[in-house]
Amino acid sequence: xxTTDHKSLRGRPKTIRAEKVLEVAIxxxxxxxxxxxxxxxxxxxAQASKPSVYREFGNxxxxxxxxxxxxxxxxxSDVSKILQSGQGMNETLDALIDFIIxxxxxxxxxxxxxxxxxxxxxxxxxxxxxxxxxRAAQGNYQTFFQDRRSTGDWYGTxxxxxxxxxxxxxxALALAQRASGENATTIxxxxxxxxxxxx
Amino acid sequence: xxTTDHKSLRGRPKTIRAEKVLEVAIxxxxxxxxxxxxxxxxxxxAQASKPSVYREFGNxxxxxxxxxxxxxxxxxSDVSKILQSGQGMNETLDALIDFIIxxxxxxxxxxxxxxxxxxxxxxxxxxxxxxxxxRAAQGNYQTFFQDRRSTGDWYGTxxxxxxxxxxxxxxALALAQRASGENATTIxxxxxxxxxxxx
DNA sequence: ATATAAAAATACTGACTGGTATAAAAATGA
DNA sequence: TCATTTTTATACCAGTCAGTATTTTTATAT
Numbered sequence: 524x525x526t527t528d529h530k531s532l533r534g535r536p537k538t539i540r541a542e543k544v545l546e547v548a549i550x551x552x553x554x555x556x557x558x559x560x561x562x563x564x565x566x567x568x569a570q571a572s573k574p575s576v577y578r579e580f581g582n583x584x585x586x587x588x589x590x591x592x593x594x595x596x597x598x599x600s601d602v603s604k605i606l607q608s609g610q611g612m613n614e615t616l617d618a619l620i621d622f623i624i625x626x627x628x629x630x631x632x633x634x635x636x637x638x639x640x641x642x643x644x645x646x647x648x649x650x651x652x653x654x655x656x657x658r659a660a661q662g663n664y665q666t667f668f669q670d671r672r673s674t675g676d677w678y679g680t681x682x683x684x685x686x687x688x689x690x691x692x693x694x695a696l697a698l699a700q701r702a703s704g705e706n707a708t709t710i711x712x713x714x715x716x717x718x719x720x721x722x
Numbered sequence: 723x724x725t726t727d728h729k730s731l732r733g734r735p736k737t738i739r740a741e742k743v744l745e746v747a748i749x750x751x752x753x754x755x756x757x758x759x760x761x762x763x764x765x766x767x768a769q770a771s772k773p774s775v776y777r778e779f780g781n782x783x784x785x786x787x788x789x790x791x792x793x794x795x796x797x798x799s800d801v802s803k804i805l806q807s808g809q810g811m812n813e814t815l816d817a818l819i820d821f822i823i824x825x826x827x828x829x830x831x832x833x834x835x836x837x838x839x840x841x842x843x844x845x846x847x848x849x850x851x852x853x854x855x856x857r858a859a860q861g862n863y864q865t866f867f868q869d870r871r872s873t874g875d876w877y878g879t880x881x882x883x884x885x886x887x888x889x890x891x892x893x894a895l896a897l898a899q900r901a902s903g904e905n906a907t908t909i910x911x912x913x914x915x916x917x918x919x920x921x
Numbered sequence: 922a923t924a925t926a927a928a929a930a931t932a933c934t935g936a937c938t939g940g941t942a943t944a945a946a947a948a949t950g951a
Numbered sequence: 952t953c954a955t956t957t958t959t960a961t962a963c964c965a966g967t968c969a970g971t972a973t974t975t976t977t978a979t980a981t
Contacts, residue, residue, distance in 0.1 A: 532926090532978090532979060532980085533925065533926040533927065533978065533979045533980070534925085534926045534927025534928060534977075534978060534979075535926085535927055535928040535929065535975095535976060535977040535978055536927085536928075536977070536978060537927085537928060537929090538928080538929075539928085539929085556840075556842055556843050558757040558843060559843075561967075561968065561969080562968085562969065562970085563967080563968075563969085572928095572929060572930055572931085573930095573969090573970080573971090574928085574929070574930080574931095574970090574971075574972095575928075575929065575930090577969090577970070577971080578928080582969080582970075583969065583970090640839070641755075643755050644755050644757065644758075681911060681915055685908060685911045685912060685915070688908065688912060689912050689915055689916070692895055692899075692912065693916075696891055696895060700891075709884060709887065712880060712884045713884060713887060713888050713891065716880055716884070716888055716919055717888070717892075717916060717919070719919055720915055720916070720918055720919060731948090731949065731950085731956090732948065732949045732950070732955065732956045732957065733947080733948060733949075733955085733956040733957025733958065734946060734947040734948055734956080734957050734958040734959065735947070735948060735957085735958075736957080736958060736959090737958080737959075738958085738959085760937080760938065760939080761938085761939065761940085762937080762938075762939085771958090771959060771960055771961085772939090772940080772941090772960095773940090773941075773942095773958085773959075773960080773961095774958070774959065774960090776939090776940070776941080777958080781939080781940075782939065782940090922981100923980100923981085924979105924980085924981080925978100925979080925980075925981095926977105926978085926979080926980095927976100927977090927978080927979100928975105928976085928977080928978095929974100929975080929976070929977090930973100930974085930975075930976085931972105931973085931974080931975090932971100932972090932973085932974100933970105933971080933972075933973090934969105934970085934971075934972090935968100935969100935970100936967105936968080936969095937966105937967085937968075938965100938966080938967070938968085939964105939965100939966095940963105940964085940965095941962100941963080941964075942961105942962090942963075942964090943960100943961085943962085943963090944959100944960090944961085944962100945958105945959080945960075945961095946957100946958080946959070946960090947956100947957090947958080947959090948955105948956085948957080948958095949954105949955080949956080949957100950953100950954085950955080950956100951952100951953090951954085951955100
């Protein structure tokens with residue numbers, strides 16, 4: 524809820540559009556190397572003054588955290604929906620692969636996975652959110668495998684915990700490959716090969 | 723051959739130990755995030771003056787390239803040896819997994835894979851070396867699969883090219899997990915699961 | 922009108938970056 | 952002894968960073 528309408532009765536009215544700053548920030552973090560994105564550059568691109576941005580988000584850590592939060596809300600729940608569709612193992616894996624390879628919003632990779640990969644460079648608040656989102660994703664994966672095992676359409680010998688980690692890492696790999704511009708059919712073959720261990 | 727003995731007959735004798743600078747640089751790049759390692763800090767840690775380091779290596783790009791080169795010479799050929807041992811698929815995969823999980827030099831991951839992951843932040847010379855080493859590794863993996871296929875102990879449907887890329891990425895993943903301090907048996911389970919598609 | 926409150930705009934701080942100019946030091950050759 | 956050569960050490964450069972102090976603007980309340 525980082526909006527612009529504080530509705531203070533006195534004082535100069537706020538003109539900064541926090542929404543727009545976040546849009547710009549997401550785009551910048553997403554497209555460029557995280558270390559190359561400065562608060563300065565975001566302020567310039569969003570046409571917002573630096574003190575305004577700092578008043579809105581506290582510090583750089585707050586801005587990156589808000590950007591990731593906004594991004595995750597927009598996108599991250601879609602994977603959960605696929606996993607929780609209640610379909611069988613094969614259909615679910617097919618849908619998952621299709622989503623990860625073809626979804627236009629993942630054309631340049633996934634900001635969450637990108638931040639997860641560069642976790643040690645993040646501020647504490649952003650890092651905490653990354654870990655939170657990661658736990659949530661892992662939990663989703665794990666209940667998926669538990670469901671498939673109890674339904675009887677998965678007889679894998681590995682623990683659901685390891686399976687969940689494996690799935691998460693393979694997804695991360697595919698997204699990193701998309702981000703690096705790798706050939707789409709190659710990515711699909713690799714991801715399909717990796718997930719074939721569950722079929 | 724970046725040695726210290728230029729054997730110039732005149733002038734103040736060289737005291738900088740290029741070897742030591744490289745040691746320090748490798749350790750620094752290896753332990754810390756690449757973006758956090760500055761030429762300044764390396765000079766300080768190696769007790770070498772900045773102009774001396776710049777005379778020896780040209781610029782930051784030259785230093786990182788030399789560090790990666792030195793590192794690769796020390797370590798990277800071991801993987802090739804395992805792949806070229808001429809053993810069967812299962813034995814080779816077992817040996818490979820064992821090496822990647824247990825080799826002490828890979829306890830904090832692999833500098834090559836780390837630099838490959840952060841490729842876009844590297845200077846042109848270092849980037850070129852990374853791509854060279856990557857091509858070499860891919861080539862090794864691919865001939866390994868070609869051999870196993872011609873020997874008749876691999877009947878996989880994917881191309882040797884995709885198999886090679888897959889193997890390379892799974893190794894990279896395992897090394898990244900080691901670098902991030904993940905539990906060793908978990909890493910082994912995940913890598914074993916990933917490579918089980920070849921058995 | 923005028924005091925007050927809040928935000929905006931500008932310009933700044935101190936630290937750190939990669940890279941270098943300059944001068945002192947330490948060797949050899951004549 | 953003294954000029955020459957090479958490396959070292961110190962100190963600097965311009966640029967960028969995250970973050971902020973200060974002043975100006977724009978509103979409302981009295």
